[in-house]
Each structure stands twice: as C-alpha cells, then as structure tokens.
Amino acid sequence: MTTLERPEIRTTGLPAQSWAIARRNFLHIRRMPEMLMDVTIQPVMFVLLFAFVFGSSIDVATPAGYRAFLLPGIMAQTVAFASFIVAVGLTADLDKGIVDRMRSLPINPAAVLVGRSISSLVHASIGLVVMSLTGLLIGWRIHTDVFQAAFGYVLLLGWGFAMIWVGIWVGSAMRSVEAVNGVMFATMFPITFLANTFAPTDQMPTVLRFIAEWNPISSLTQAVRVLWGNDQPLAEGAAFPMHHPIPFTIGWIILITAVVAPLAIRTFRARTAD
C-alpha cells in the first residue's frame, strides 16, 4: 500500500484557466493544420478568383482598381466566419463530453467559452494576416496613416468579437458539427455576399441595393475601405449607413453583442445544466 500524495490544488483565476483551454485549442490547430484552411487557402482562393476571374468585369472607381476594393470585403467576410469557427469547435466539445469534463473541474465555467473565444479570435487573425500578405502581392495598399490603418484592423477584430457570441449561440443550440455547418453555410454565405463585399452596390436592383447597403457587413466593409483609402466615391442615392460607416460598424458590434451574448449564455447554460 502506498501513501497517496495529495497535491495542492490552487485556485487559479479565469484568465489562467481560459489560457490553458485556448492553448489546448492551439494544439489542435498544430495537429490538424488543415483546420486553418478556412482562413488561409479558402480566402486566398476567393481573392484570386474574384480579382482575376470576375475582377475584369466588375467596374470600380478606386485608385488601385478592383483588387484594392476587394480586399477589405474579403477580410470582413473572413472575420464574419469567426462565428463558424467558434460554433464548430464548441459543438464538437459539447458533443464529445469535453465540456462536461471541464465543468466537473474546480474552474470557472466561463473559462470554456473564454478560452474558445481567444483561440477563435487568434484563428481569425491569422486569416487577416494571410489576407493582407496576399493583398500586398497583388497590388493592394493602405493609403492612409498608421493610426487609421490600425483602426481598420481594430474594427475587424471588434467584429470578430461580436461574431464569437453568434458562434457560441449557434454552437450551443446545435447537436452536431454537421448541423452547424448546414446552418452557418445557409446563413453566413448569403449574408456576406448580399453586401458591398465583392461588388459595388450601386448597380444592384433597388430592393437588393437597399438590403445590401443596410447589411451590417457592408458597414464594416465600407468603414475599413474608408480607413484604408480603398473606397470609391459614394454613388448617388447610397443608403444612410454608407455615409457613416464607422459609427454604424461600432453600433452594430455593440448591438449584436448586447442582443446575442445573453441569448448565447442562456442557451449554453440550458444545454449544459441538464
């Protein structure tokens, strides 16, 4: 019979616990680098496809042409897909009992969500870096000062933060990764395409143009374009958000977070409490 050593269990804080969980998610990426395809190969393909295949037939009036116009749009789409990343990861963990395992430990239950959010935000940021490098290669440039440039990236990450809550909500509500894929594809693709992301809105039919210009993704895209000097002069009759994209983007981030975060937490609790 051995005498068991009972180690000291220190109560660590939420940051340390969240970091431990985020680190585990990073290890996942290291083991399965193909998880990064959604923020590397996929958007790069989009950039190349749109820039070279459709680009010649889309007429924009930005100084550097369609490619400069396109880049902020694809970046906005990529951060919007952060919700996808969160939802898929969370559903997989719930499904496999990893979340229950964590909840049986003496840790703050929020650490599971915060850790997941940190790693997803980093995941999406990798996409922004890859996108920026690709852009530089094909002729995209930021034409403003460093503060405006940085502000553009901050807005993109802020958007990513709001999208994390959407991801937690969807991830808690869905029963399988396949269901998450289905729901996210069916919603995020139309939302991110029915906007000014890939094509100027002024040539769309009136109703479509109205929807596209009020689409929150359009505010974000337009804000980033303005901040980076990639915007074209506003067309006649542009909707109100297009004239004030930065306040609208900040407003959307706050509104989405304020509405979805409580829903997400409630759904996650309901899913895990019973």
Place this chain on the structure above:
Amino acid sequence: MRLAEERLSVPATSVVAMTRSAIEAEGLVKHFGDTVAVDGVSFSVPEGSVLGLLGPNGAGKTTTVRMMTTLTRPTAGTGRVAGHDILTDPAAVRRSMGLTGQAATVDELLTGRENLRLIGNLYGLDSSYIRRASDELLERFSLADAGDRTAKTYSGGMRRRLDLAVSLIATPPVLFLDEPTTGLDPRSRVELWEVLRELVADGTTLLLTTQYLEEADQLSDNIVVIDRGTVIAEGTPLQLKDQSGAAALVVTVSHSGDLQTAEALLRPHAREVHVDVGARQLTAPSEGLGHMTRVAGIFEESGIVLDDIGLKRPSLDDVFLHLTGHRAEQGADDAAEGDPADQLDQTAGGMAR
C-alpha cells in the same frame, strides 16, 4: 490544501475512516420535463469503500452521478461529497472528486501526456508536479510507451485508462466512474478492474455505475440496485445473492449422450432436476457440501465422464430478475455478461466463495 489535511488526519485504513461517509445522496430527484429520471435516491458510501450503482439502461444511474458531481442540478434532494454539499458548495465538491464519464472524454488530438497536463493546469497544479504525476500515472496504467502519441491512435481500453489517469491527476479522494468498462473487451475490462482495486487499496472512495452484474459483484463492497429511478435493493453482493434463494448443484457431463443416464442417476438424490440439453447440464437444489460429495461419488462409480460438478450461488442476474421481474441486460450486452465470472462462479462454487 484543506483536503489534504483532512485526509492525512484520518488514515484510510483505520476503523474510524471506514465509518465516515465520503459520498452521501439524500432523496435525489430529477425531472426532465414530464419524465422522472430519478425519483428519490439515497445512499451512503463509507470512506475507502466501493459502491456499485447497478441498474439497466435508463434506470437513472448517469443522472444520479451527474447530480452528485454537480453537472446537473437536482430537482429535489441533495448530497455530499467528502463532506461538501453539492448544492451549497459545488466548488469544494469539484476540488474533492474526479469523474470519468460514460464516453471516454479524452482529447483525441492531444497526446496522453498533453491530456494530463491540460487537466493538471486547470486544477492549478504546479507544472513540475504535473510532469512527475503524469509519468507515474502513465506508468501505472501501462501507457508509458504511448504517452507521447495522440489519443486518436489509442485502442478503446487505452482511452479508458487514459481517461481514468486524467481523473486522477489531482489524486482526488473520491472518484465517480460512470460505466467504466462499457464497450471494452473482456481482457481490457479485467485490467481496468485491477487498476481500480489498487486505487481502492490506496484509500480512494469509489462510486461506479454499471449494467454488468458481474462487475458490481467483482468490485463493490456494497451494491445499490436502481430501476426506473428508485432504489429497489441494497446490500453486499453476498446479501443480495442470499435474498434470491439457495444455491444450486450443477453437474455438467462431457458427452450429451450421457445426459439421460445422468438424470436418472441423479433423480433419486434430488428433490427436482432441471435438464439443460444445450449446456449438457443438470441443475438441482443444493443440499449442502456433503450432498455434493455424495453425488460426485455416484457419478465416479457410474463411469459417466463429467466436465464439472459444483455449487452455484444465484448470480446477480438472478437477483435482478427476482427483484424486478425483468432481466438487467437486454440483447446486445448478453455476450459480455454471460461469459467469464458466471463460469468462474460455477466452477469455484462451494470452495473459493
């Protein structure tokens, strides 16, 4: 920290420790909508002992464990783990127990060692301690060579062992195991039992749920039988077996052709004889060891070749049938259940047991 002191002051082997309860459930009730999953379950597990929570699928075993481990809030009732109330002090409960759930919840993309480190970090354990404890645990669970491979490459038995090792990284005094051997092959099952026995010998209190009667029989000091959310019987494995009547004398002949002759031989010496042609077995109510020896002598003289003769206690399966009127395990699990221990029970009958 507080826990360590508490446990040190009461050595697990002392008589005092045996009388203290490490796990107590008091009238636990859980409703899911209109469904009553658990309907007033109470039990108590003395420190350093093993309680087997036995019942068929859907009896409420997992829900009971989830309530005791603070994962699910009871609709009514409460419980204590290592003296901490599951409702008022769930954090202290989580510090004092480990849980190995029904599905092996190891992270497949991490190596064995990384799985241990993750949970160790979350417990706030010192990293040099985690390294040392991981080495020891991997060694103990025969995973030393696999420690740096991702868990995806592990067999079912290895995953279970890793899952258990992960639950033990902080050496919790109380361990909950929800169907720890479901889906394991017989060899892995026996290996896992061995590890569990060692843990108990080291002073850990164990609550395990199982649908395998044999498993409850093998490991538990006490068994609580639950069916449809309520406790229908409890006691030691021996007490439960005694409840459903006397032992039987079982004679197995080597050649099925001898079965009729054997029956005729046995008939005058038994109140009744039951013939099982498929198993080449004759079963009669036992009248004690002397009776068995006499019958053995008669067959010896007759020249009929026997495979086996012995006393068979009612198995827990018989007990379950007796208590509930239905069998504990249906269909798919039968193969696993019928096998090793029943036979063992039979051949060793009257001697070892």
